[in-house]
Amino acid sequence: MNGAAPDPRRVPDCAVRVAYRVPYADTDAMGYVYYGHYLTWFERCRNELLRAAGLPYAEMEARGFMLPVLEAHVDYRLPARYDDEVEIAGWLDEMRGVRCRVRCAVLRGGETLCSGWTVHACVSAATRRPVRFPPEAAALLAPFASPQNAPSAAP
Amino acid sequence: MNGAAPDPRRVPDCAVRVAYRVPYADTDAMGYVYYGHYLTWFERCRNELLRAAGLPYAEMEARGFMLPVLEAHVDYRLPARYDDEVEIAGWLDEMRGVRCRVRCAVLRGGETLCSGWTVHACVSAATRRPVRFPPEAAALLAPFASPQNAPSAAP
Amino acid sequence: MNGAAPDPRRVPDCAVRVAYRVPYADTDAMGYVYYGHYLTWFERCRNELLRAAGLPYAEMEARGFMLPVLEAHVDYRLPARYDDEVEIAGWLDEMRGVRCRVRCAVLRGGETLCSGWTVHACVSAATRRPVRFPPEAAALLAPFASPQNAPSAAP
Amino acid sequence: MNGAAPDPRRVPDCAVRVAYRVPYADTDAMGYVYYGHYLTWFERCRNELLRAAGLPYAEMEARGFMLPVLEAHVDYRLPARYDDEVEIAGWLDEMRGVRCRVRCAVLRGGETLCSGWTVHACVSAATRRPVRFPPEAAALLAPFASPQNAPSAAP
Numbered sequence: 144m145n146g147a148a149p150d151p152r153r154v155p156d157c158a159v160r161v162a163y164r165v166p167y168a169d170t171d172a173m174g175y176v177y178y179g180h181y182l183t184w185f186e187r188c189r190n191e192l193l194r195a196a197g198l199p200y201a202e203m204e205a206r207g208f209m210l211p212v213l214e215a216h217v218d219y220r221l222p223a224r225y226d227d228e229v230e231i232a233g234w235l236d237e238m239r240g241v242r243c244r245v246r247c248a249v250l251r252g253g254e255t256l257c258s259g260w261t262v263h264a265c266v267s268a269a270t271r272r273p274v275r276f277p278p279e280a281a282a283l284l285a286p287f288a289s290p291q292n293a294p295s296a297a298p
Numbered sequence: 299m300n301g302a303a304p305d306p307r308r309v310p311d312c313a314v315r316v317a318y319r320v321p322y323a324d325t326d327a328m329g330y331v332y333y334g335h336y337l338t339w340f341e342r343c344r345n346e347l348l349r350a351a352g353l354p355y356a357e358m359e360a361r362g363f364m365l366p367v368l369e370a371h372v373d374y375r376l377p378a379r380y381d382d383e384v385e386i387a388g389w390l391d392e393m394r395g396v397r398c399r400v401r402c403a404v405l406r407g408g409e410t411l412c413s414g415w416t417v418h419a420c421v422s423a424a425t426r427r428p429v430r431f432p433p434e435a436a437a438l439l440a441p442f443a444s445p446q447n448a449p450s451a452a453p
Numbered sequence: 454m455n456g457a458a459p460d461p462r463r464v465p466d467c468a469v470r471v472a473y474r475v476p477y478a479d480t481d482a483m484g485y486v487y488y489g490h491y492l493t494w495f496e497r498c499r500n501e502l503l504r505a506a507g508l509p510y511a512e513m514e515a516r517g518f519m520l521p522v523l524e525a526h527v528d529y530r531l532p533a534r535y536d537d538e539v540e541i542a543g544w545l546d547e548m549r550g551v552r553c554r555v556r557c558a559v560l561r562g563g564e565t566l567c568s569g570w571t572v573h574a575c576v577s578a579a580t581r582r583p584v585r586f587p588p589e590a591a592a593l594l595a596p597f598a599s600p601q602n603a604p605s606a607a608p
Numbered sequence: 609m610n611g612a613a614p615d616p617r618r619v620p621d622c623a624v625r626v627a628y629r630v631p632y633a634d635t636d637a638m639g640y641v642y643y644g645h646y647l648t649w650f651e652r653c654r655n656e657l658l659r660a661a662g663l664p665y666a667e668m669e670a671r672g673f674m675l676p677v678l679e680a681h682v683d684y685r686l687p688a689r690y691d692d693e694v695e696i697a698g699w700l701d702e703m704r705g706v707r708c709r710v711r712c713a714v715l716r717g718g719e720t721l722c723s724g725w726t727v728h729a730c731v732s733a734a735t736r737r738p739v740r741f742p743p744e745a746a747a748l749l750a751p752f753a754s755p756q757n758a759p760s761a762a763p
Binding site: 167168170171172173174175177179224225 | 322323325326327328329330332334379380
Binding site: 179180183211219 | 638645648674677678687726
């Protein structure tokens with residue numbers, strides 16, 4: 144991180160955006176979306192990010208790689224409600240060695256409802272041990288990385 | 299079924315009962331428990347029914363059997379709410395060939411909030427094809443079956 | 454119901470269809486979609502059915518009506534899996550007095566993965582007691598009803 | 609925070625502990641508990657922490673207070689699996705002004721599977737605006753706070 148760190152809530156142009164309509168199932172008795180469901184929303188966006196990059200997660204698994212979550216974080220700013228039409232935006236924030244970080248934000252109209260990130264390890268499905276990302280992954284994901292954090296195949 | 303069919307909502311003495319405290323996560327914007335969550339509650343009860351019978355489902359899977367759901371039904375009578383302390387009661391209703399039916403009811407105090415059933419097939423984990431229940435299953439589950447529907451190893 | 458009852462799994466032309474991509478969140482350790490999630494999928498479809506009819510559920514609630522579920526049923530035929538692109542089809546099956554029944558089916562390619570129905574009561578949000586459907590509801594929903602079961606405002 | 613910060617994964621003696629049996633519903637196709645469900649587990653623990661303190665959340669809501677989540681964080685170390693019997697431990701980490709932070713950890717046998725925290729605002733149910741915690745809350749919660757972070761009613 145440097146002195147001119149970007150606002151983590153600003154969605155960069157490289158982000159993939161997924162439209163989502165909030166069902167009753169996602170709400171709770173407070174009348175808002177339950178706080179745990181946003182992690183499922185983030186997953187929906189990561190799935191489309193990988194698909195857009197030509198690396199659908201189902202294919203990664205078929206080729207023997209898994210991306211379990213090491214860390215998850217959400218900052219809640221404004222509540223989403225039943226039947227809201229939201230957009231979930233996601234982009235690659237960092238990728239080095241056996242780890243990567245994906246940032247997500249949930250948007251409604253011009254507002255950011257919440258934002259957060261997940262950190263993933265690349266593991267072998269066979270051994271469940273960390274392995275380097277498939278070599279082509281960095282290149283395929285580069286268009287979806289914020290400029291200052293573009294993944295690199297270099298050490 | 300015969301002419302003197304018992305009230306399906308009456309919980310027989312053979313039933314296993316599981317205590318459960320309703321979290322906010324299970325509620326929805328109507329202020330009630332979301333209708334889909336009751337199927338998870340039924341599962342919690344089936345898990346304890348199998349454990350009480352000495353056939354924990356995890357062990358059945360380890361021995362190569364699975365019990366996927368073929369059919370699920372719920373009749374909703376009264377809503378459960380956040381922080382309610384409910385009991386989920388479950389018992390074996392029928393077991394023949396490669397299928398069984400488990401009935402469940404959700405109780406709060408003296409009231410039945412909802413009731414329903416699931417029908418399961420016994421399948422081989424290896425082939426995912428129907429197989430007969432392990433021979434000892436009928437005997438182990440007999441104490442948890444309503445008297446008129448006791449499972450039988452006979453054809 | 455009459456003697457020539459239609460196959461409940463056949464999706465009539467009047468059905469609303471919703472596309473849905475299965476997230477990891479919906480799967481379970483068997484590698485299939487967990488059986489309870491289909492009720493959320495049915496809800497997603499009912500939401501779009503009501504919206505297509507010009508009666509979005511959020512608006513019905515704003516006008517003081519609620520449609521709690523009285524009964525839910527699912528027949529599971531084939532499992533859905535992670536990343537499957539499915540369609541959830543839904544149509545009005547019956548509507549009389551204070552109740553209606555909606556049928557749903559989950560399709561993947563040409564296959565029906567599961568089908569089922571929910572029965573709803575129309576209740577006043579204020580009193581939580583049954584009330585007749587808003588008078589225009591029958592007319593608005595008619596295009597989404599199977600022909601033999603078209604709703605009628607007549608007694 | 610000071611130089612001698614305690615290991616955030618160490619569960620202090622003041623923690624409330626909740627036993628929980630993992631249902632199939634919580635697992636995913638990787639064979640592990642889905643990462644979003646841990647936030648529901650944390651909620652189950654917070655509910656019991658507040659109850660143990662004599663401040664059940666349902667009562668707080670009845671008295672006009674709500675505790676929406678502002679921030680959630682989870683560090684995943686080891687996966688939980690179907691039928692695991694885990695303990696969810698939770699304690700008050702900080703409480704000042706209109707905010708508090710609760711730390712949670714999920715334990716299985718002697719192992720910490722994951723740990724994390726949630727930050728909550730105290731808001732008025734009527735206005736949904738931040739308000740100070742009810743004056744007696746700090747005293748009631750003190751026994752459940754890590755010593756270096758005991759809540760204080762002082763400014």
